[in-house]
Amino acid sequence: MLRTLVSYGLCIALLQLLIACGAASDDAATSEQSGSVENGTDTAEIVEADLLVVAFGDSLYAGYGLDQNEGFAPELERALQTAGKDVRVHNAGVSGDTTAAGLRRIDFVLDSLPRKPDLFILGLGGNDVLRGLKPSETRANMEAMVKKLKDRDIPIMLTGMLAPPNLGKEFSDEFNIVFPAMAQKYDTALYPFFMDGLVGKADLLLDDGLHPSAAGIDLIVEKITPTVLSALPGDEAAGG
Structure with a gap:
């Protein structure tokens, strides 16, 4: 019973998080699509690095409410460099993006990069x-994006999301x-x-109680880096 209550509370908090992610303005998407590599490291750094990682997501990836160097992409880049990788992580996060919006812009993001991501x-x-x-x-939108990446022979890593139980068991499952x-x-x-x-x-969230704080991003990066x-190329595949 306790486990069920804890799970329910977690998912309700997650629903609040999703609401905040969806409150982003269309200006963010417009900004992402109008520039080239403005959200990540510059073109010269990308070309010179041994490895290029693209972080493609919504406000959780974009670094909502954080300083430019505190978001997921720059923190992940530092963690990978500390692990001995000569890598640049390009921030391709846009607040408010759905999978449909991601599908519409994924080709633009890839075509704007100076090299193929690793x-x-x-x-x-x-x-x-x-x-x-x-x-x-x-699922159809995710599959379409994965197929686009597969067609370009680009290695893929997925980060999952969960649905809250109040949407019904059938939907959540x-x-x-x-x-x-x-x-x-x-x-x-x-x-x-x-x-x-x-x-x-x-203590790991911003004052809105929804988005990761700098400390929250640190924990995410610590857990996701392995x-x-x-x-990454040259390492044993993580698999599913």
């Missing part, structure tokens, strides 16, 4: 839940399987839940 970290879906989109639509199913079908690396360890912990390292 790893593409794909984390969308939370805003699909907020807007009540059918899990089948989320159908949505929650999307990311594991994609990882298994296309043999990609998978980090099951991007916000693992943060939901409901005020999966990223194992998904």
Whole structure:
């Protein structure tokens, strides 16, 4: 019973998080698509680095409410460099993005880069839940993006999202399987839940109680870095 209550509380907090992610302005998406590499390291750094990782997601990736050097992409880059990788992590996060919005812009992001990524970290879906989109639509959009990356021979890592129980068991069961199913079908690396360890912990969230604080990003990066390292070329694949 206690386990059920804890799980329910976590998912309700997650629903609040999704609402915040969906509140982003369209200006953010416009800004991302109008520039080239403005959200990440500059072109020269990307060309010179041994490895290029693209972090493609929504506000959780974009660094909502944080200083430019405190978001997921720059913190992950530092962690990978500390682990001995000559790597640049390009921030391709846009607040408010659904999987459909991601599908519309993924080619633009890839075409604007000066080289092919060595790893593409794909984390969308939370805003699909907020807007009540059918899990089948989320899965179709995710599959279309994965196929685009596969066609370009770009290694992929997925970061999953969860649906809250108040949307019903049928919806939750159908949505929650999307990311594991994609990882298994296309043999990609998978980090099951991007916000693992943060939901409901005020000291790891911004004052809105929803988005990761700098300390929260530190925890995310600490937990996710081993999966990223194992998904990079030259390391044993992380698998699903």
